[in-house]
Amino acid sequence: MTDHVQPSRPGSDGTATAAGDGESVYRPHHYTARRPPEAGGEPAGTLTLPAVQSVLDGLPGSVTFLLPVFDADGEVTDFHIAAASPDALDIGARRGKELIGLSVAGTYPTVVGSPLWEGYLGALKTGVRWEGEPFEYEEVLAGIPRLSRFAVRASASLGGLVVSWVRLDSGEREQRRLAVMQRLGGMGWADWDLVRNTITWSDETYTIFDRDRAAGPMTLEELTAYVLPEDLPELSAAVERLLGSCRPVDHTFRLTTAGGEVRHMRVVAEAESDVHGHPVEVHGFFQDLTATKRAQAQLLESQQAALAHRSQLTAERDVAERLQHALLPLTHQSLTLAGLTVDVAYHPLQEGLNVGGDWYSAIKLPDGSALLVIGDVAGHGLDAVATMAQLRFTAKGMAITGMPLPAILTRLNTLLLHTAERSFSTATMIMAHYDPATSKLTWVQAGHPPPLLLRRGGAEYLTPPAGILLGAVPAPRYEAASMHLRPGDQLLLYTDGLIEKPREDLDTSLARLAGAAVRSAADRGGLDGILNALVDPVTRRDDVCALHVSLRSPAAPGPAVSASAVS
Template sequence: MTDHVQPSRPGSDGTATAARDGGSVYSSHRYTGRGRTEAACGTDDTLPVPAVQSVLDGLPGSVTFLLPVLDADGAVTDFRIAAASPEAIDIGARRGKELIGLSVAATYPTVVGSPLWDGYLQALRTGVRYEGDPFEYEEVLAGIPRLSRFAVRASASHGGLIVSWVRLDSGEREQRRLAVMQRLGGMGWADWDLVHNTITWSEETYTIFDRDRSAGPMTLEELPAYVVPPDLAELGAVVERLLGTGQPVDHTFRLTTSGGEVRHVRIVAEAESDVHGRPVEVHGFFQDLTAVKRAQAQLLESQQAALVHRSQLTAERDVAERLQHALLPLTHQSLSLAGLTVDVAYHPLQEGLNVGGDWYSAIKLPDGSALLVIGDVAGHGLDAVATMAQLRFTAKGMAITGMPLPAILTRLNTLLLHTAERSFSTATMIMAHYEPATSKLTWVQAGHPPPLLLRRGSAAYLTAPAGILLGAVPDPRYEAASMHLRPGDQLLLYTDGLIEKPREDLDTSLARLAGAAVRSAADSGVLEGILNALVDPVARRDDVCALHVSLRSPAGPDPAVPASAVS
């Protein structure tokens, strides 16, 4: 079906009855029915398109002038936009002049055959203004379908239609957005007209108060019946200030719903006053803070529980530290015992916990002599600590009684073998007894690396007396050896964690320790120098314990060191 071009006929004013715009025909005939047109050229109501456009240029909103497109039988097949107001905007965001020349059927294809299309034809035929129900139109923009609703009016004028529309979905979308915001925020607005004594609530306000919509908004007289009694007086004072002086309020109170639930509700409101300063309207909102208050209560409860727990942990840590100091050796210590200076370094593998199987003791005995002990329980962790504590305190207790050192080792071996829950294997140990009056050092060992003697710039390991590690056999033999310390002598007791390296034989490890000790002997921090030279804090795989003993001043005779005592 093709557009039918009516022949141009001169009218009384010499104008043409049809005009062509870009190949489109805009008929100047008034439509009187299918197949019939009444020549409008030369009549009083005929206006050229530029004149219509000049009128629309002064109109606000979305307004267009449509001219019908006829087929050969005079039936309307399309409408074309001949003029448009500057503010006109369609679903595709086309504005003003961008709309001029567009075909309605081609641009908005779903309109054809719709109630809106029928309304256009009826208004053009009868001259009666068309104003139907809101019209929905869907257009796909950037691949996304967009459905919009319009309120459309169409009036016949000058052989065409003056069409205006208002987009409804934008306002409805804002209302939906506001409703969502109120629901998510637990807020509902309220207006009070104090002059006419009317109240208006939003939907969410009914939800907050758990009130039936059919009952209408709650009046101020009804409110006290729902407010928790302890909150009533303060809320009444707040409302009185709001209604009396117009002072803005922001107050939280509790109310009981019809279902018996206690809710925390916040009211924020301000008043509008007349020329005399009397409030005439109040606008505000209610907010349900029940969930927030519940969360705050839970948080407070958790904080209080955390404080109690923290106090318990502090007390437990204090007890643990006290027990640790009582049961475990200190990590660093410098002592003066019986004319000796004893420096200690203790580095368990589990740093921070100070828990390991190595240990030492350096104490003064009742007779004024000194007891020096160093030991190593096989393994790590709490099991090794438990065994270490047994050996450490048992050895000191027996030494205080004056029991000979070999006998002490024998009894410690028996203790290990007869422990009810034996979660360990063996232990090594050195015990040394120093008599300041004679400078005599007597020592025994149970499978432990030999002490290192530093004298006059050289180093030598003491020859170890007989003694197998503790817990290995039921009837071990332990012997004692002795030597005399000279002024300036230094003696190093240590555990195997100081010397051992993977895939390195023991002789090489001992030689490396002797070399580091000689190089550090001239410094004031001998023990620190040895540790820095030999211990890798990252790569080490065992506990490290070392005692550095030096004779501070001459004490007693200064006999030569027996050749059999030094290897």
Template structure:
């Protein structure tokens, strides 16, 4: 310990430090520790490393037993004896730098070649000072930025450097990881409207996270609320239940999951959920309580809105169901027989009426087949636009009005004109329109006079051939205040068949109307020789899975 001392470089006083290291004034001395003795600067060779008293393997073995980030730095002097750099000669297994290098990957690296921006910083001066004075250096938290792969990475560290065996034992803690986790936790709490609380019953201390203050609308300067005081925040109605839950938690250590309402200082009513459990001592008495608060106000309001919507939907459903029931009963009263066969004025009239009646889809298709006082027959098929009670009510108006006027002998074209006026001047008019075809058959002459208001033309079957009658002029009812309705006459021969029908018989999704009319003509011709042609037509054309509308058909045969 006394050999080869250079008096010019020996400190005025020295004390043993971990390996015989001595301290010196940084202002007057710039000597460095070398193994167990000082080595004068003039005896250093340029670029030479000074070996520690302990072998590198021994230092590494020592660091292998340490946790955290720890390295051993050996100073590298220049030609003038000044320290130019440090070499990492040992590293703990958990050592991790900003670039992700770990443990032995750090061994052998040069400090300034690896972290070039360190030179000239307070950290660099701290290393030199610790080595020169033999005193431990603790850095204030600082930021270090390294560019890797073109991406700048900024991290915060706190560093401790302790002189030892001619070098420095350097340990560091990366602060940004913990801070980042803290920020993530804060963001998660804010997004989830949750916050944590801790009640230390033994020390009588309470800790709230920031989000709990936000949930309660409480000024953080007032501090948190004790567990015993918590029920005081609840509204009057919720106070008893919350008090019982807190007493059970505080006294018996039973976990709670309870929702209550509070009124914030701003006057807002909030729904708050607390989930908490206690940690007990060996006797089973609670000593600490951990809890979570969650602001459920938005959820509760959404539930209330949903409940209101459900109630409104149920009420609407009830109204619509009642309307459908009334419409069905009214429709059944107006058209009591969905299928029947009549003998009128020398004609056989087969009726087929098939309402769709899915849900509230009660339509306005209707028919009428009666014998008039003069011995002629009145034959009518109509279709009111729309569905539901309004359509059925409009259908009733048209059906009974047309029948009444026909009984009084009113010409058919005049009947349509007056029905049009009726639709236009109804006090409860919802802009309803209707199509209609009406005919009067005179048996003595065998003449059929007919009119139509925007309706599909009748289909005549004669001697096995099917053709549509050319319709006289007539627009649908309710379309204009100045309509024009003409009539047409045809003589029916023995063996003739005539079809009056609504559009539900021929219309199909994604298909042109002309295609449906052509299909009806082909089918009617194929069924003309059967005993009941109408049954064959319906079986061939009506498919329950694809139909979308009511169907009403009058099959008239001479």
């Protein structure tokens, strides 16, 4: 008895329902095929979709089972994929059971009305197996058109169609993929049949060797004629190992192309042997490494240049450090200077190869007064240290002659603008003159952070007199300001490295310094207390230089060491 399924028609819920006495129902994931009932009894057999799927699970290739969908007039309007073999694959890369439930007309709209569609309808109507001519099918997926070539067979069974698809262009696709991979990797394959003495090259191999395809592949003798003489012995030894003992080779060499270009090549090959162990075929590939070798050579050259530059910078730093240490002698004890107690601190930045231009001076002048100076030259390295030395000693010399402080800054500005051997540079600076007879402090500034005065447990910044940084403009105006120090007062001069902090504005930085200074004064921590609170050796990005000046109270003990100057 032949299995039979009645045609299905659309039901009210959108599924296909049976028409006639037999039973055939299509719903997503639900289908029952029955043989026609025998007279006076129940159906003789039942075939369900799981059973159909079980059959397809054991079939090779791309096979699907389609159920027709009819309209009210009994015309087929669509097919649904009810079961699929594991290897079933559509042009959208859906595979196996991912296809189940898809509408043929909805998923592949260009099929409707095509010879393929007519073949489906004919096979369903007549029951005669249909085999179509190979055809091309294009589908647009993610905006990209894809064209494939197929051969299709369709056979009516169980009220539906068993359809097999055979993709005919898979080999062509693999060839295209292989060609793209060879081109992108600069590789080309080669085969050598030792029995017939024939050599086959891929198209990319001709490109690698810059060889006309009409000339055919190179023989081994031809190849050796192009190899650089110094590379030939090792290449010959590798070929002997390959042909003599069938040992694989992976070897690099250089050759000169027909156009005269020297190229770096890599050959990877293995031999197939007969039952006696004699090689009969060689398979391998050539790879053009010229671009890689050139990049490696350029990288090596850059590394060598960087090492040479670093050595030069290291030597420059060593010289700058020696000069800096000679110019800025440090004392580890407090100094007495014109009745003032002076503490100095200098912490150069140890990161990188640069040495900064921060400096200070604290000297006793011929009339018994004191000169206090702190400054910061922009930049780093030998130029900054040399500029610092010029400014420091010139300022000291002019101050000893009794020149007014504003005039000294004016001349230093001129010096910085007209020093021919220097590159463009600027500097900030504070100069202060202290007269012990009157306790009067007179000071000038050139774009430098303001001094901090600590008095009676509080802190305030002195209002800066007019003055722009040195080396900025030809005719700046510098003015002096004055105040009287009182017993117990402390005055802090510093460079910006003490207060700078990443992503912090200047007002916040100054407030942070004032708070640390007040706490240090209360704890009698002095300059060390301030530095410990503010200087982070990990995060700081500049040199730190500071002068801490205090006028002792009458009852306060004197410093441990008495000295005339730090200069």
